[in-house]
Amino acid sequence: MQRLFRLVVIISACMSLGRIVGFAQLPFYTDDSDTTPKHKFHLEIYNEHDLLQSSAYPTKRQNTLVFTLNYGLTDKLEFGVNAPYITFHNSRIVERRNLSGIGDTQLGLKYNFLAEREGSKMPALAVVFYTEMPTGDVKRQFGSGLVDYWLYGIIQKSFTKKTKGRLNGGILFSGNESTGLIGIETTRGRIYTGNGSIVRNFTDRLTLGTELFGAVTGNFKLDRGQLTAQVGGDYALTKKLTLSFGLLGGAYSASPRAGVHLGFAYDF
Numbered sequence: 001m002q003r004l005f006r007l008v009v010i011i012s013a014c015m016s017l018g019r020i021v022g023f024a025q026l027p028f029y030t031d032d033s034d035t036t037p038k039h040k041f042h043l044e045i046y047n048e049h050d051l052l053q054s055s056a057y058p059t060k061r062q063n064t065l066v067f068t069l070n071y072g073l074t075d076k077l078e079f080g081v082n083a084p085y086i087t088f089h090n091s092r093i094v095e096r097r098n099l100s101g102i103g104d105t106q107l108g109l110k111y112n113f114l115a116e117r118e119g120s121k122m123p124a125l126a127v128v129f130y131t132e133m134p135t136g137d138v139k140r141q142f143g144s145g146l147v148d149y150w151l152y153g154i155i156q157k158s159f160t161k162k163t164k165g166r167l168n169g170g171i172l173f174s175g176n177e178s179t180g181l182i183g184i185e186t187t188r189g190r191i192y193t194g195n196g197s198i199v200r201n202f203t204d205r206l207t208l209g210t211e212l213f214g215a216v217t218g219n220f221k222l223d224r225g226q227l228t229a230q231v232g233g234d235y236a237l238t239k240k241l242t243l244s245f246g247l248l249g250g251a252y253s254a255s256p257r258a259g260v261h262l263g264f265a266y267d268f
Helices: 002-017
Strands: 041-051 059-072 077-090 098-102 105-114 124-133 148-158 163-174 191-201 206-217 226-236 241-251 258-267
Touching: 226 258
Parallel strands: none
Antiparallel strands: 041 059, 041 258, 059 077, 077 098, 077 105, 105 124, 124 148, 148 163, 163 191, 191 206, 206 226, 226 241, 241 258
16 A cells, blocks of 8 residues: 555656656557556656647647556556646747646546457457546646547557557547647547557567557548657666657648657556
8 A cells, every 4th residue: 555655646746747648558659458467557757849830830849748657457457547748839929938737637448358369360459448637728728628538449469479560540529639739629529540550579678660640530621630650669778667769750730740759668
């Protein structure tokens, strides 16, 4: 109980200082089917600095510092909480060059109902449901002011012993998909999301991969959509501590023009 109390205090402090989008395998937005082992914790902290599309002017850049804590309720069911601390870097025409604040907080559950087995053609399958609470300041565009509900499925398959492919597909039933100025902003209505990644273990410590992820509104207007590609990977510093890194670029108004990711994950 003392250990659990200390962990709650740590994550609460992080959130008071200042979100991960979904519960994914760093540095990628494409989620994996794996869950945190029963009664274990998985902590992720990452920072993404993005150059925004011209449609976001007078804001030129956005920095998003994200804290995520996952806990294994069972060996197949995982609970997660995450929250972002967002900073806008504005043009000189704006009185306040930099604005910072806490974004919206996510609470979610992931259930792995089919594990991949060696020799089987069936992939691993999982489903995730989360709700996003409007903890961010709406007037300063740190939050949507809405309660969001998102359901998505995960397919994961090993092509070789060292290479895996993952696909995600989901629906945001109501609310807003954006984090700060990145993502689709809509008052109400459905948003369809899709992600895909391929990763390969090049050594026991180094994993590299690439992904494509995007989203579109219910009326399928691409000019309001999101399409982003990322290349990156992770490096195991120890058995429990992993460093993640990535470079990304996107098209359409809801994606960043370019960005860089740096973070770490720790199991305990």
